[in-house]
Structures are given as structure tokens and as C-alpha cells.
Amino acid sequence: MLMLLVTAALETGLNRLLYQDALMKPARQRLKGKVLRVELAELDSPVILVFGEMQVDVLAEWGSLADCTLKTHVSTLPALRQRQRFAALIKHGDLDIEGDLQVVQQFVALLDMAELDPAEILAPYLGDIVAEGLTQKIQAQVCLVRRRLLEHRVRLGQAVSEEWRLSPSALEIAWFSDEVDVMERAGTSLVARLDKLEQSR
Amino acid sequence: MADEDKRETTHFGFRTVAKDEKAVMVADVFHSVAAKYDLMNDLMSFGIHRLWKRFAINCSGVRRGQKVLDLAGGTGDLTAKFSRLVGEDGEVVLADINDSMLKVGREKLRNKGVIGNVRYVQANAEALPFPDDTFDCITISFGLRNVTEKEQALRSMYRVLKPGGRLLILEFSTPLFKPLSKAYDLYSFHILPRIGEMVARDAGSYRYLAESIRMHPDQETLKAMMLDAGFDSAEYFNMTGGIVALHRGYKF
Numbered sequence: 447m448l449m450l451l452v453t454a455a456l457e458t459g460l461n462r463l464l465y466q467d468a469l470m471k472p473a474r475q476r477l478k479g480k481v482l483r484v485e486l487a488e489l490d491s492p493v494i495l496v497f498g499e500m501q502v503d504v505l506a507e508w509g510s511l512a513d514c515t516l517k518t519h520v521s522t523l524p525a526l527r528q529r530q531r532f533a534a535l536i537k538h539g540d541l542d543i544e545g546d547l548q549v550v551q552q553f554v555a556l557l558d559m560a561e562l563d564p565a566e567i568l569a570p571y572l573g574d575i576v577a578e579g580l581t582q583k584i585q586a587q588v589c590l591v592r593r594r595l596l597e598h599r600v601r602l603g604q605a606v607s608e609e610w611r612l613s614p615s616a617l618e619i620a621w622f623s624d625e626v627d628v629m630e631r632a633g634t635s636l637v638a639r640l641d642k643l644e645q646s647r
Numbered sequence: 648m649a650d651e652d653k654r655e656t657t658h659f660g661f662r663t664v665a666k667d668e669k670a671v672m673v674a675d676v677f678h679s680v681a682a683k684y685d686l687m688n689d690l691m692s693f694g695i696h697r698l699w700k701r702f703a704i705n706c707s708g709v710r711r712g713q714k715v716l717d718l719a720g721g722t723g724d725l726t727a728k729f730s731r732l733v734g735e736d737g738e739v740v741l742a743d744i745n746d747s748m749l750k751v752g753r754e755k756l757r758n759k760g761v762i763g764n765v766r767y768v769q770a771n772a773e774a775l776p777f778p779d780d781t782f783d784c785i786t787i788s789f790g791l792r793n794v795t796e797k798e799q800a801l802r803s804m805y806r807v808l809k810p811g812g813r814l815l816i817l818e819f820s821t822p823l824f825k826p827l828s829k830a831y832d833l834y835s836f837h838i839l840p841r842i843g844e845m846v847a848r849d850a851g852s853y854r855y856l857a858e859s860i861r862m863h864p865d866q867e868t869l870k871a872m873m874l875d876a877g878f879d880s881a882e883y884f885n886m887t888g889g890i891v892a893l894h895r896g897y898k899f
Contacts, residue, residue, distance in 0.1 A: 447886075450698045450705075479734060498731040500760050505732075509710035 449491045449506045456493065457504035462567065463560045465501050473556045474499075480549050483512035487519045495553070514549035517542040526554055657795055669795045674745055687853075690842055696789075697724075699891050703786060703817045704728050706884070706895055712736040713783040716807065718772055719743055719790020723752035727761045729786075735764060740782075742770040743790075772800040777807045788817040792863035801876035808898045814878060820885070820892035821865040827888045835860065866892050 464470065477497040484493045494508040518526075522540045525531055529551055535541035543550060564584070568577035607615040614622065655666045664672065688696050704725065709715055711734045717726045720741040729739045741756075743749045746769055753767050770776050772787065773796050785804050794800045804814050822828040835857035843853030864872060866883050869892075873881040878896030885892050 447698070450701050453705075454698065454701060496732060501731070503728060503731055505705055507705045507708070509708040 449489070452489070453493065453504040453506050457502065460495075460504065461501045463562060464556055466566075467560075470556065470559050473552070473559055476552045477549070477556065480514070480546075480552075481508065481512040482549050482553060483508065483515040485515065485517040487517075512545065514543065514545040514547065516550055517544075526550070527558065529554060666795055687843065687846060690846060691839060691853075695887060699817060699886055699893070700724055700728075700788060702884070702886060703788065703815050703893055704732075706893060707784050707786065707815055708813065709733060709784050714781065714809075715739045716775075716777070716782045716785045717741050718770075718775075718785055718787040718804070719793070720786075720788070721748045721752060721790070723756045723761070725786055725788055726752070726765060727756055727759060729784075730756075730761050730763075730765050733764060738764050738766065740766045740768055740777075742768045742772075742775075744769065744771050773803055774799075775803045775807050779806050780809045781807045783809055783812045784815070785812070786815045786817070789819065791816055791818050791869075792859050797864075798872060798876065801872060801878075805877045805898055810898055813895055813897045814873070816869065816873075816894040818869070818892065818894070819860040819863060820869075820889055823885060823889035827890075831890060866894075869894055 464474065474497070478499055480497050482495040482497070484495065486493070491506040492508075494505045494512065496503040496505065496508070518535075518541045522535060525535060526541075532541065532543075532547075532550075536543065563581075565574075565577045565581040568580065571577075572580065606612045607618075656663050657666045657669050692699075707715075707729075709729055709732050711732075713733050714737060715729045715733060717723070717729060717739060720726050720743055723741050726739050726741040733739060741749070741752055743752065749767055749769055756762075756765060768776065772790070772794050785808055787804070791797060791800065801814075808814060822831050836854075839857055840850040840854045843856075844850035863869075866885065866889070870881045870883055873894060873896040877898070879899045881894065881896035883892045883894045
């Protein structure tokens with residue numbers, strides 16, 4: 447049941463994101479008819495993306511071979527947006543690709559083109575003006591909450607280091623690091639002089 | 648009068664009717680609900696019917712180039728998906744005995760751009776108008792309980808299925824747990840007809856729906872019927888506590 451929900455949610459999300467914008471049609475055409483199988487270590491079943499002209503279908507089972515099979519971890523997925531990192535990920539064993547590599551690359555390129563605008567999603571249900579107004583208000587609130595959180599973090603940090611003296615401040619840590627560096631250099635120099643002395647004897 | 652007594656009977660919901668009358672009565676029900684069929688499905692099942700159908704598609708093993716029969720396909724939910732999965736080289740036949748349902752299904756699919764590899768056929772499941780060994784997969788979703796001669800329909804499906812092909816029957820079944828069964832009865836006999844009355848202005852059809860579900864064979868009986876019709880490796884998967892079951896059988 448969980449896999450059904452996952453595939454249903456993925457299908458709805460991907461279709462909304464990738465199959466609404468007419469400007470993305472050429473990029474979608476390159477994937478038309480292709481099948482991408484994604485095997486995530488965290489999930490028991492694979493996720494199969496069947497790309498069509500009008501929409502992508504997401505399944506948990508597929509009767510035949512996929513054009514491309516991608517085996518990875520959920521945590522590695524964000525890194526796939528940088529195509530130049532594929533080789534490094536494969537080398538480190540975080541990513542395994544079988545079949546046509548272009549399918550993954552074209553899918554990543556399609557995802558790159560997608561822009562998520564909540565106002566656009568809400569507009570058919572609420573109307574353009576309400577959707578835009580609501581989205582702006584929510585975005586302003588999110589910004590405010592983020593700013594407040596940042597302020598709280600800074601204030602808490604100052605209280606811990608300056609007022610309560612529970613931990614050293616950033617300047618003190620920097621000074622301490624410099625002192626450690628000086629001591630390390632002095633130590634290295636002393637070792638070198640001792641070596642020289644031993645050789646001269 | 649004596650002739651009337653000798654007529655073979657069957658059930659129409661909880662009523663006993665002559666076999667030749669049932670098809671007409673079922674047709675009337677579906678003529679009445681066709682226009683609001685999709686909306687009512689979503690309302691009645693709280694949208695869960697989409698997950699049941701998704702599970703059926705996952706279990707179908709359908710792939711590129713295959714030929715699929717979506718029997719009693721109604722408004723074409725499964726057909727739309729299969730059409731994309733089989734691709735341009737494959738073919739999907741949406742068949743329904745009821746022309747109103749078929750018209751609604753055809754209009755909906757064409758509006759969605761599902762064209763090219765879909766054919767529409769008005770057909771009776773008991774006597775399918777296709778040659779032997781035609782389809783790789785047959786699905787019948789929430790349709791078998793409305794068929795008068797279920798055994799005959801299963802034999803007909805077996806005949807048109809290719810060797811190696813599979814039949815999937817998605818249908819309401821018998822809940823596995825007593826408390827769930829009680830709640831389900833309350834919902835289907837008291838709430839469901841009211842929703843039908845409010846939305847589709849037709850409480851009777853939705854009362855029939857609830858009654859026909861109770862009269863439908865349970866999981867094990869349907870499995871035995873599939874085996875009797877010739878299917879191999881018949882199995883079933885319960886969903887939502889047995890309210891719905893997916894039966895799958897193969898022709899080897």
C-alpha cells in the first residue's frame with residue numbers, strides 16, 4: 447500500500463511539474479517512449495517511470511527490461527542534478543547505471559527546466575488573484591519565520607558564548623586556532639633542529 | 648403461469664429475477680449512472696478506487712506491443728493507462744455491454760488525447776466477439792458481479808486469452824474482519840444510497856450496487872470458479888481489508 451501511495455504521489459507531482467509547460471515539450475519529446483527504472487536502497491520495490499507524449503506513468507512493476515536502470519540512495523538523488531558529478535558518484539559506488547545513460551541525463555535536464563510556482567497550481571481552484579496573493583503572503587511568512595529563526599540562533603549563540611560563558615566565542619576560537627598553528631609550527635621547527643643536532647653529532 | 652415458473656432465475660441485487668431480464672435491468676442501472684460514474688466512484692470510495700486500479704495495473708505485467716482487453720471498461724480509467732504502457736505498437740480494446748458507458752468512456756479518453764491504439768467494442772462478456780488466443784491480458788474491473796452467467800464469461804475470457812496471457816479481476820469482495828464488515832454494511836446500505844440520491848438523483852441504482860456486492864462470490868469461491876474455467880495459478884490479493892480483491896489467473 448505504501449508503494450502505491452508513493453507511486454501515485456510521484457506520478458501526480460512529476461506530471462504537474464514536467465507535463466504542464468508547453469516550452470518543455472522538446473525536452474519531453476526526447477524521453478517519449480523511454481522507460482527509466484530507479485532502484486533506491488531505502489525502498490523494497492523499484493520505481494519505474496514510463497515516459498509518454500502526454501504524461502509520465504509511475505509504476506512499481508514493469509514486465510520487461512527498462513531502457514535505463516539507476517541504482518542509488520535517496521540521499522544521492524539531489525547530487526544527480528549536477529551531471530558532471532556522475533562519474534565521481536559511480537566511482538565512489540554511490541550510483542550504478544545500467545543501459546542508456548542518456549535517459550537519466552535527459553530526465554535530469556527536464557527536471558532542471560521545471561519551475562515550481564505554487565500560484566500556478568492554486569490558480570485553477572482559487573482564481574489568479576487569490577492564488578497569487580495567497581502565495582505572496584505565504585512566501586512573506588516563510589521569509590519572516592526564517593529571519594526570526596536566524597535571529598534566535600544568533601542571539602542564542604551570543605548568550606551561550608558571551609553572557610553565560612558556556613562556550614568560547616567565534617573570535618576566541620579563531621585566536622585559539624591561530625595559537626595552535628603557531629605552536630604546531632614551533633614544534634615542527636624544534637623537531638627539525640633536534641634532527642639537525644642529532645645528525646651533526 | 649407454469650411457463651413462467653420454469654424460467655431460469657438469477658439474482659439482481661437481493662431480488663430474484665428471470666435470467667433474461669437481468670441484463671436489461673443492469674443496463675438500466677448503468678444508463679442511469681453513466682454521466683456521474685467517475686464522480687460517484689471518487690465520492691463512494693473516497694478516491695481509494697484509484698489505488699485499487701493502480702495495484703491491478705502493477706500486477707498486469709503489461710508491456711510494450713501487447714494487446715489488452717479492458718472488459719466492462721466503463722469510463723476507461725484502466726484503458727487510458729494501458730494505452731500508454733503498450734505504446735504505439737500495442738493495442739487496447741475497451742469493451743462494455745452498455746453503450747452509454749462506452750460513449751462516456753470514448754468521449755473522456757478522446758478529450759484526454761488517448762487515441763491511436765484504442766478500439767471501442769460493445770460486447771457481452773459471456774460471448775466475446777474476438778477470435779481465440781487474441782489478448783495478452785484481460786482486465787475486468789468492478790464488472791463481473793453484473794454479469795448474469797459468470798462461469799460462461801470466464802470461459803469466454805479464457806478462450807480469447809493467448810497462451811501465457813493473464814486475466815485480472817478487480818471486484819468488491821468479502822471483508823476479512825467482522826467489525827469492518829459491520830461498518831461496511833452500515834455505509835453501503837444506509838449512506839451510499841443517500842450519496843447516490845444527492846449526487847446522481849438515483850438511490851435505487853446505488854442500492855443495487857450495494858446488494859450486488861453482497862451477492863458476489865467471495866474470494867475463495869471466485870478463485871475456484873477461475874480454476875474451473877481453465878485458468879492456472881489462480882491467486883488473489885485482498886485490499887482494504889478484503890473490501891476489494893484482485894484475482895489473477897493465467898492461461899498456460
